[in-house]
Amino acid sequence: MKYIYNLAFKMSISATIALVIANLFNVQYATVAAVIAILSIQDTKKKALIVGRNRVVACIIAIFLSIGIFKILGQNPITFAIFLLIFIPLTSKFNIAEGMVPAVVLSTHLLIAGELNSYWIINELLITFIGVGIASIANLFMPSLRSEFNEDKExxxxxxxxxxYKMANSLVSYTVDIDEEIIMNELENRLTEAVNRAYKIASNNxxxxxxxxxxxxxxxxxQFDIIKKLRSHFEKFYMSFEQTFMISKFTKSVASQIKDTNDCLDLLEELEVLKEDFKQMALPKTREEFENRAQLLQFLNDMEDLLRIKRNFILNYSSENKRDKFTIKS
Incomplete structure (x- = not known):
């Protein structure tokens, strides 16, 4: 049944049904209803709702504006130009530009029609409502994308x-894995796709x-932006201290506890203990030692930001009871 979510499939079926229905009503220029149906197929329900509404409003305005102008000034290229000079700015003003092209096509029907009467008004309205209506029904069938979201999350x-884990090892080895840059690039691309999918899920509800x-x-x-900041510190690490091994161990602890249900409270408390321990240690003896220790501290501060971002997210959904997808760990 996945084909029912395919845009090309929905476009072809919607166009066919719109054409059949338009012919059943003996609509003139029935093929335009099929074209409007194709143009009205969208990839999210909310977008489809907005586009469909704008298209209907634009077409209605165009129909009655055309009839008014053509009846008063006649049906000729000059009056059509006058129509366009009025109508196009209106679509921009009312933010209904999605309906401009189909509406102009409807106007051309009236331009070349004989007597402008109620028949043509009904004819053009039928074209509009059949095309947009069939597409609106097709747009109800959207993939949930929730399984893809869970795959992205994992x-x-x-x-x-x-x-x-690689960072934790690099802290004490002064080496960076060759494949780390590849992982980062692939992750960044996947994050971009995942964010887009998340917006589609929201737009389909x-x-x-x-x-x-x-x-x-x-x-x-x-968090990914913070991870990039964490990586940038390795350009300035070239000395090892007791603190280095302690931060490496803490980084591994953070890595082992990355999951959607973790509120990071334990990790943040562990981090505070770590900072207090650092204060009790001997001060650096040289400038190089001071600079490296300062860089380690900044690494730890960025790690704290990484954890607080997640904790704030968890607390936000816990306090507002927005979702029952996870339970905050005790």
Whole structure:
């Protein structure tokens, strides 16, 4: 049944049905209804609703504006130009540009028609409502994309674990894995796709205003930017200290606990203990030592940002009871 969600399939079926129905009503220029149906097929329900509404409004305005102008000034190229000079700015003003082209086509029907009467008004309205109406029904069939979202989430969390484990090892070895850059590039591309999918999921829920999918992916995207900052510190690490091994161990701890249900409270508490321990340690003896220790501290601060982003996300959905997809760990 997946073919029912395919845009090309929906376009072809909608156009065919629109043409058949238009012919059943003996509509003149029935093929235009088929074209409008094709143009009205969209990839999300909300977008389809907006485009369909704008197309209907634009077509209605065009029909009655055309009749008014053509009846008063006649049906000729000059009056058609006058119509366009008035109509096109109106579509921009009322933000209904999606309906401009089909509406202009309807206007050309009236331009070359004989006597302008109620028959032509009904004819053009039928073209509009049949085309948009059939497309609107087809647009109800949209893939949920929730399984793809879960796959994206699993991929992202797994990738974050791998990257952080690699960082933990790099802290004490001063080496960066060759494949780390490849993982980062693939992850960045997947995040972009995942964010787009999240917006599609939200746009397909007409009655549900829950923004969980978008918020989750945006949270992970912000974390990715922080991970890039964490990686940038390795350009300045060239000395090892006791703190280095402690931060490496903590980084592995963070990596092992990356999952959607983790509220990061334990990790943040562990991080605070780590900072307090650092304060009790001997001060650096040289400038190079001071610079490297300062860089380590900045690495730890960025790690704290990484954790707080996730904790704020969890607390937001917990406090507002927006979703029952996860339970905050105790």
């Amino acid at each position: 991929y992202i969390e797994k990738s974050y674990k791998i990257i952080l 007409l009655l549900n205003t829950d923004s969980y999918y978008i918020d989750y992916m945006n949270m992970r995207k912000i």
